[in-house]
Structure formats: structure tokens, C-alpha cells
Amino acid sequence: MPESPDSEDLFATSPFRDGAPKTEFPSSEILPQAAYQLVHDELMLDGVSRMNLATFCTTWVEDQARRLMDESLDKNIVDKDEYPQTAELEARCTRMLADLWHSPDPTGTRGTSTTGSSEAAMLGGLAAKFRWRARGGRGIPNFVCGPVQVCWEKFARYFDVEIRQVPLRGDRLTLHPDDIAAHCDANTIMVVPTFGQTFTGLFEDVAGISRALDALQERTGLDIPIHVDAASGGFMAPFTAPDLVWDFRLPRVKSINASGHKTGLAPLGAGWAIWREAADLPDELVFNVDYLGGNMATFNLNFSRPGGQVVTSYYNFIRLGRDGYTRVQSAAYEVAGYLADGVRKFGPFELIHDADPLRGIAAVSWRLTGEQTFNLYDLSDRLRTRGWLVAAYPLPADRQDETIMRVLVRHGFSHDMADLLLADMDRALAQLDKHPPSSSLTREESGGFTHSATAEVSTAEFRRRRAEQAAQ
Numbered sequence: 001m002p003e004s005p006d007s008e009d010l011f012a013t014s015p016f017r018d019g020a021p022k023t024e025f026p027s028s029e030i031l032p033q034a035a036y037q038l039v040h041d042e043l044m045l046d047g048v049s050r051m052n053l054a055t056f057c058t059t060w061v062e063d064q065a066r067r068l069m070d071e072s073l074d075k076n077i078v079d080k081d082e083y084p085q086t087a088e089l090e091a092r093c094t095r096m097l098a099d100l101w102h103s104p105d106p107t108g109t110r111g112t113s114t115t116g117s118s119e120a121a122m123l124g125g126l127a128a129k130f131r132w133r134a135r136g137g138r139g140i141p142n143f144v145c146g147p148v149q150v151c152w153e154k155f156a157r158y159f160d161v162e163i164r165q166v167p168l169r170g171d172r173l174t175l176h177p178d179d180i181a182a183h184c185d186a187n188t189i190m191v192v193p194t195f196g197q198t199f200t201g202l203f204e205d206v207a208g209i210s211r212a213l214d215a216l217q218e219r220t221g222l223d224i225p226i227h228v229d230a231a232s233g234g235f236m237a238p239f240t241a242p243d244l245v246w247d248f249r250l251p252r253v254k255s256i257n258a259s260g261h262k263t264g265l266a267p268l269g270a271g272w273a274i275w276r277e278a279a280d281l282p283d284e285l286v287f288n289v290d291y292l293g294g295n296m297a298t299f300n301l302n303f304s305r306p307g308g309q310v311v312t313s314y315y316n317f318i319r320l321g322r323d324g325y326t327r328v329q330s331a332a333y334e335v336a337g338y339l340a341d342g343v344r345k346f347g348p349f350e351l352i353h354d355a356d357p358l359r360g361i362a363a364v365s366w367r368l369t370g371e372q373t374f375n376l377y378d379l380s381d382r383l384r385t386r387g388w389l390v391a392a393y394p395l396p397a398d399r400q401d402e403t404i405m406r407v408l409v410r411h412g413f414s415h416d417m418a419d420l421l422l423a424d425m426d427r428a429l430a431q432l433d434k435h436p437p438s439s440s441l442t443r444e445e446s447g448g449f450t451h452s453a454t455a456e457v458s459t460a461e462f463r464r465r466r467a468e469q470a471a472q
Contacts, residue, residue, distance in 0.1 A: 010037060047389055053407045053421070054391035056198075056232055056262040060412030062319075065312045069267055072308035077113065078298060086307040089314040096317055097274050100238050101247040101256055110281040111274035112299060113310045117231035117259035118151035119301050120273035123285075124227040124255040125155045127275065128190040130282040131225070131254075137187060144183045145192040146175025147199055147396040149231065152192065161189070167398040173200050173352065177208035181216050188224050190254075195246055196233030196263075199395060201353045201363030201406065203233055206246035206253070213252055225254040232361045234258030234272075235265075239326040240333055240357040254280045260313045263329070263361065265320075265411055270309035328411055332362035335418050336409035340364045342422040346429060348372055352404060365406040373436035376405045382428035388421060 010016070015034045020042065049059040072086070080087035094111030103109045114120040129141055142162035145152060156163035166179045175193055184191070191213060193204040206228055213224050228234075228246060235258060237244050247253060253276060260270030275281045286299045320328065336355030343349050349366040353359060368376055376392035383390050390407055394400040407421075 010034060048387055050412055050417075051387045052389040053409075053413070054389050056259070056408055056410075057268055058261050058265055059410060061265070061267055061312070064319075065267065065315055068311050068315055069308040072306065072311045075307035075311075076304050077307035077310055078300075078304050083307060086311060090307075090310045093310060093314050093317060094272070094274060097258070097272055098248075101234070101274060102249045103274065103276055104248065105277055108278055109275055110278050110299075111272065113260075113313070114257075114271035114273055114300060115269055115302050115305055116261065116271040117229075117257050118149070118154070118271070120257035120259075120271040121149075121151050121227075121229055121231075122155045122159070122301060123273045123299065124257050124275075125152075125161065125190070125192075126159065126285060127255060127281050128225060128227055129159065129161060130284055131280070132187075132189040134282065137189070139187050141187050141189045142185075143190045143192055143227075144180060144188060146179075146194060146204060147173075147197060148192065148194060148229070149198045152229070162187075164188075165397065168396060169398065173197075173395070173399070174202050174204045175209070177205055177212040180209055180212045184213075184216060184222060184224055186222060188222070190225050190227045192227050192229055193246075195228050195230040195237070196361040199393075199406070200360070200365045200404070201232075201355075201408070202360040203237070203244075203246070203358075207250060210250045210252045224252075226250070226252045228253055228256045230256050231259045232262050235260075235263035235325070236329050236357070236361050239322065239329045244358060248276045251276075260309065263410075264313065265316050265328070266309055266313040268309075269306065270313050329362065332409050332411060332413070333357050335413060335415055336362040336364055336407075338415060339407060339409065339418045339422065342418070343425070346425065348429075349405075355409070362409045363406060364409070365404055367402060367404050374432040376403050378432055378437045379425070379428055380405065382432060383421075383424060386424045386428075388424060390421075 010031075010033060013031070013034055015030045015038060020038045049055070052059065075083045075086050077083070077086055077090065090113050093113065095106050098106040098109050098111060112120075112123070114123065125143065128143070132141055140160070140162055142164050143152075143156075144164045144166065146166050147168065148165065153163060155161065164183045166175055166183055174197060180191060191209060193206045193209050195203050195206060197204065206226065210226060213226070217223050230237075230246070233246070234256060237246060247256060255273065255275045258264065258272050258274075260266040260272055261268045264270065264272075281299065288298075333355055340351055340354040343364060343366055344351055344354075348369055350369045352365040352367060353363060355362055355364055380390050380392040390405060392403055392405045395402050395404060409418075
């Protein structure tokens with residue numbers, strides 16, 4: 001039996017004297033207060049989510065959204081017979097998004113909520129594969145893309161589709177329209193532009209890619225559709241760059257995925273897949289389930305999942321509307337632009353994306369220039385000591401010799417927080433200049449591999465080499 005909550009101080013009870021279970025399933029129960037405190041205290045070792053500037057995901061929501069999440073904790077969204085109003089809210093959201101992205105038939109097309117943009121992307125890919133098969137496609141299907149998020153590599157491997165990633169070349173960091181034709185053939189099920197690229201935050205030219213595919217069809221007869229991965233840009237451009245054509249205004253765009261829990265402002269676990277018209281989602285992908293109390297259609301990779309994310313998405317849509325989303329997203333771009341100016345003034349950085357709403361999402365990305373005694377991993381490490389998580393990473397294949405840094409400006413990251421980050425960057429750069437991480441290693445001692453000679457080697461790698469030398 002668990003100890004009485006009034007028997008003694010909580011931290012003097014046995015769970016706190018013995019430690020939390022770590023390897024074996026525990027045999028006995030403990031007080032809920034003790035279980036909560038154990039888990040709560042361990043989670044203090046996590047970082048502060050709002051200072052995680054590497055994540056695309058929502059880290060701030062209104063209190064009312066939290067209340068709706070709590071009230072929807074027990075709602076299984078797949079059970080549309082038991083929770084018909086949650087199902088209705090999902091249907092309203094899909095119609096609203098179809099309208100936002102200019103579907104020719106917003107009330108009649110198909111769409112679904114998902115656990116995130118990755119699942120939504122895979123559904124878009126599966127629909128393209130089934131449409132290709134229905135047209136008589138034979139052999140191994142393929143799709144063409146530029147630098148993509150790992151979900152597309154998973155899609156290719158899990159569903160036996162060849163991924164044809166166009167290599168980066170020269171100063172190009174995105175998929176370009178003139179690269180398309182050389183990689184397409186009769187087995188190409190789709191081209192996937194990324195509208196808000198993971199690595200840099202830049203938009204790929206969807207309209208230009210569509211024109212390139214139009215020209216390819218005129219020459220060869222190949223009619224290749226587009227699926228837009230708008231994981232982040234899908235909830236930004238409609239409000240901050242409404243004249244930028246990337247969505248269903250282009251007839252070749254057959255499906256779009258977006259992440260509600262990124263720039264859509266919903267809590268984690270919300271994604272959306274929307275098709276241009278109902279016929280663009282093949283019926284073979286739709287299952288009718290009759291063992292939950294009624295006959296209902298489902299076309300997700302997951303089955304049971306919580307309904308709160310859809311409920312809070314609908315809350316955000318009606319709470320903000322077009323005007324509210326425009327204000328919120330415009331504010332994010334303003335802060336990102338202010339941050340970009342601050343980064344530019346430091347000197348040793350060249351901006352890749354400066355948060356221009358016509359070029360990309362509300363993000364800032366940059367590279368290190370010139371001969372420096374530190375690299376971007378060193379700067380990332382220094383910022384981490386102040387609680388900031390700022391990503392530093394190599395570019396994709398064919399450009400992995402170059403490292404860049406990126407900050408994602410999300411709802412809740414204020415002008416004041418940008419000032420705090422810039423002040424910490426200034427201090428970190430001064431400290432790195434005064435105490436270079438590689439000062440004890442010459443080029444010869446490091447095998448010709450020093451911080452000043454390269455910008456992609458992590459501090460951990462240097463520490464490893466230094467330890468090896470000490471052991472010798």
C-alpha cells in the first residue's frame with residue numbers, strides 16, 4: 001500500500017530515498033503526489049521550450065486553448081459516431097483550409113487532419129502514387145524534390161518509391177525550375193517543392209516549377225502533378241504574402257500538406273492534408289469503418305488519436321480569422337527582420353535568409369565568413385550555456401562542406417527576447433574571440449583540420465581529438 005500523504009514530508013518518503021524506477025517495471029504503487037513530483041523534477045532537466053529556436057513547433061498557446069485541450073483529453077477523433085461535433089469541427093477546418101489555399105471547390109474537396117505534417121505529406125505521396133498507378137504506371141515510381149525534411153526519405157523507403165533529390169550546385173540552396181526536366185520521366189508520380197525549406201527557411205518557386213512542368217508536358221506529353229510541402233509556409237504566406245502564387249491557384253498542384261502545430265499555432269500533434277478536388281484523392285485510400293458505432297470514412301496512417309489538436313485548431317481559426325493571423329504572422333516577420341539586422345551587424349556572418357516574407361518563413365539563417373578562430377558549433381555551444389538552442393548544421397548533400405545557423409521566430413518570440421538573444425550572441429562572440437576553442441591545437445597537431453580552416457567541425461570533435469592526443 002502507498003504511504004499516507006500525511007505521514008511525513010514528501011521528500012522523506014521511500015520513492016525519493018530509493019530513486020525513480022529506471023529499468024524494471026515497478027511492483028508497487030506510490031502516492032500520486034510522489035509520482036507527479038518525481039516526473040516533474042526529472043523534467044526540469046529539459047530545456048525551456050520557448051528558448052528553443054531550432055524547433056518549428058508551437059511553444060506558446062493561449063489559456064483558452066489549453067482549457068480546450070484539457071476538455072478534449074478523452075475524445076478519440078477517429079470515433080466520429082461517438083464524438084460527432086469534434087468530427088464536424090475537423091470538417092469545418094478542412095473546408096476553411098481548402099478556401100485559404102484557393103481550392104476550386106472548398107466545400108466539396110477532400111481533406112483530413114493528421115498527427116503532423118509528416119503524416120500529411122505521406123498521404124499526399126500515396127495519393128500521387130495511386131493516381132499514377134491508375135493511369136497505367138509501371139515499374140518503380142519516383143518523385144523529384146530538392147533538400148527535404150526526413151519524412152520524404154521515410155515515404156520513399158516505406159512505400160517503395162525512388163526519391164530523386166536534385167543536388168545543390170553553385171549558390172543554389174533550393175530546388176530550381178530549370179533543374180526539373182532532367183530528373184522526370186514516365187514513372188515520376190509528383191514533384192515536391194518545399195514551401196518553407198527546413199534548412200534555410202526559404203520558399204521554393206512553386207509557380208516556376210509548375211511552368212517548367214507545363215513546358216515538359218508540351219514537349220513530351222508527361223503530365224506530372226505537384227504536391228506542395230507547405231509544412232511551415234502554408235500558414236504564413238496566405239496572410240503575409242497573399243499575392244504569392246504557390247497553392248491551388250496553380251492547376252498542377254493536386255495536394256498540400258501543412259503543419260498545424262508549427263505556424264498554424266496549434267499545440268503539438270496537428271497536421272493537415274488537403275486535396276485540390278475530391279477526385280485527386282483516390283477512393284482506394286479511403287476506408288469505411290463500421291465497428292465504432294457507425295459507418296465512417298478514414299484515410300489516415302494513424303487510427304486512434306486525440307481530438308484536442310483539431311479542436312484548438314478550430315479555436316485558432318475562429319479566434320483570429322484572416323485579420324488576426326495576418327497581425328500575428330506579420331509581428332513574427334518584424335521580429336525576425338530585427339534579429340536579421342542584428343546578426344548582420346556582428347560582422348563575421350553572411351545572411352542566407354533575412355526573413356523577407358516573399359522569400360521564406362519568419363526565420364533567419366546565416367553562414368560564417370572569413371578566417372575565424374571558432375565555428376558555428378562553438379557559437380551554438382556558447383549560446384546553450386544561456387539556455388538558447390540555436391541550430392548549427394551542415395547543408396544537404398553536395399554542399400555538406402558548409403555549415404549554417406538558423407533561428408526560427410515563432411509566435412511568442414518577442415522583440416525583447418530578440419534583444420536578449422543578440423546580447424548573448426555579442427557576449428559569446430567576444431568570449432570566443434578572447435578564448436578560441438582551438439587555441440591549443442595547431443594545424444599540424446590537428447591533422448590539418450582546425451577551426452580556422454573549416455566551419456563544419458563540432459567542438460565535440462575537437463575535444464575528442466584533444467583527448468586522443470592527451471592519451472598518447
